[in-house]
Amino acid sequence: MLYEASGVFSTLYRNLGYHVVQVDQQLDGTDVRLLPKQYADVVGILAFPPCTHLAGSGARWWKQKGDAALLEALSCVDAVFRLVQIYRPHFWLIENPVGRLTRFIGKPAHMFHPHEYAGYLENPSVEAYSKKTCLWGHFRMPEKKPVPPLHGSMMAKLRDPETGKFYSFTSRECKNWRSRTPLGFARAFVEVNS
Known part of the structure; x- marks a missing residue:
């Protein structure tokens, strides 16, 4: 798992018995x-x-920010492609919100909103929000189990619907919370890609 602090x-993969290597600078400083x-x-x-430097919301x-920020962001994406080329895994995925990444790596294979997979949760209302997310790679796309987007857009929220906690918009906690992988989508993905 690359860039996955959450x-x-x-x-989910560890629970299935996979040996998972989780790499994120926030966890142990590994780039x-x-x-x-x-x-x-x-x-x-x-x-x-x-x-941060790719999402259309910014x-x-x-x-x-200039080209330096864009080059920083693209170097992170390029590292993923390098590792995919080296290891040639059975499946691989790059996830990012709608933004300018499409200009550099092409149209995403799929897009989804969290509420489209909230039906995989015991409490679907927790992820009953919209946040268009792009997916590139080689993988099987899971079947949707949608619920209505009761919470509207995640991008407009500073309050975690699960805990009720408010975040400062520019805080690390807010950025991590807003970029966290929706559990409903993750469960669905793991079911068909394991």
């Missing part, structure tokens, strides 16, 4: 871009590169 996917070839057989690579700051 551990949502990592936990995905500096990973050497070190494993013999890799079944899957799931990557969630930082979207488009108004792109010009101000």
Whole structure:
């Protein structure tokens, strides 16, 4: 798992008995871009590169950030492609919100909103929100179990519907919460890609 501080996917695959390597600078300082070839057989690579400089929700700051920020973001995505080329896993995925990544790696294979997979949860209303997410790679797309998007757009919220906690918009906690993989989608994905 690359760039996955939340551990949502990592936990699900570990529970199935997979040996999971979770790499994210927030966890132990390891930079995905500096990973050497070190494993013999890799079944899957799931990557969630930082979207700070790629997401369309931040488009108004792109010009101000300049090319250096874009190059930083693209180098994270490029590292994923390098690892996919090295290991040739059975399945692989790159996830990112709608934004400018399409300009550099092409149209996504699939898109989804969390509420479209909330039916995989015991309490579907927790993920009954919209946040269009793009997926690139080689994998099987799971069947949807949608619920109505009761909470509207995740992008407009600063309050976690699960815990009720409010976040400062610019805080690390808010960024991590808003970029966390929806558990409903993760469960559905793992069912068909394991």
